[in-house]
Amino acid sequence: MLQIDSVSRSFAGVVALRDVSLTVAQGEVVGLIGPNGSGKTTLFNVITGLFPADHGRIRFNGRELSGLRPDQIVACGLARTFQTPRILHRMTVRENMVCAAYAGSPLVQRLGSCAQSRLDDLLRECGLDGRAHDLAKNLTLPEQRRLELVRTLVADPKLILLDEPAGGMTPAETKDKATLIRDLAAKGRTCIIIEHKIDMISSLCQRICVLNFGKVIADGTTVDVLRDEAVLEAYLGPQEAG
Ligand SMILES: Nc1ncnc2c1ncn2[C@@H]1O[C@H](COP(=O)(O)OP(=O)(O)OP(=O)(O)O)[C@@H](O)[C@H]1O
Ligand SMILES: [Mg+2]
The missing domain is CATH 3.40.50.300 (P-loop containing nucleotide triphosphate hydrolases)
Known part of the structure; x- marks a missing residue:
């Protein structure tokens, strides 16, 4: 690979x-x-x-x-996370994910009715369900690292x-x-x-x-x-x- x-x-x-x-x-x-x-x-x-x-x-x-x-x-x-998490601190968890989707990922072509449920699935998969509307800066460090991972997963x-x-x-x-x-x-x-x-x-x-x-x-x-x-x-x- x-x-x-x-x-x-x-x-x-x-x-x-x-x-x-x-x-x-x-x-x-x-x-x-x-x-x-x-x-x-x-x-x-x-x-x-x-x-x-x-x-x-x-x-x-x-x-x-x-x-x-x-x-x-x-x-x-091929995607990555960083040693110091790179997330958009003043945006919500969901906005972080949408920005990642628009940053050239294949999901951008599929953003439609299914995208919302896909984003919810990713949040659940990474233990961030219920946090979609929280500001990224208010997450703990482990949660911020999870958010960064979610952002990479958006690109599948x-x-x-x-x-x-x-x-x-x-x-x-x-x-x-x-x-x-x-x-x-x-x-x-x-x-x-x-x-x-x-x-x-x-x-x-x-x-x-x-x-x-x-x-x-x-x-x-x-x-x-x-x-x-x-x-x-x-x-x-x-x-x-x-
Ligand atoms: N952008 C850069 N400009 C100048 N030197 C750099 C740069 N990036 C890395 N280096 C140097 O390259 C070497 C390797 O650094 P690197 O960050 O890859 O190490 P690392 O194995 O990830 O270390 P750590 O476990 O501390 O994260 C170091 O000497 C570092 O100072
Ligand atoms: Mg390093």
């Missing part, structure tokens, strides 16, 4: 991504982890067309994404990139969010999840890719990656023998 081939990206001499390759198949839920500043968000930014890669290719369902605008990439079926994405979906949440809120993501995956949505909460990643993902200083240092099953020496060293520093 997604093929990233040898992607590199630097910022004024700081190498954020170094020859990164990653392939994600339809139906997979892949964890993308790594220490702070290792390039995880930059990889999402490059995939979603926020800024171009310096080198390398990204294809989604066989289509080259380089040169496409972010809205064109969303229209291909096939692949969702989630950047720290449980960032700033309590353990109970994190568990609820994991359940929501599991439900989305069970409905056939492919996901790549950036998260520092390793328990959440290991409960959701069969596979993990690890970045360190912009380079992929491990990519494999969750069990194998979490006991990989290079991964432990990246997180905990060099381990002394004995």
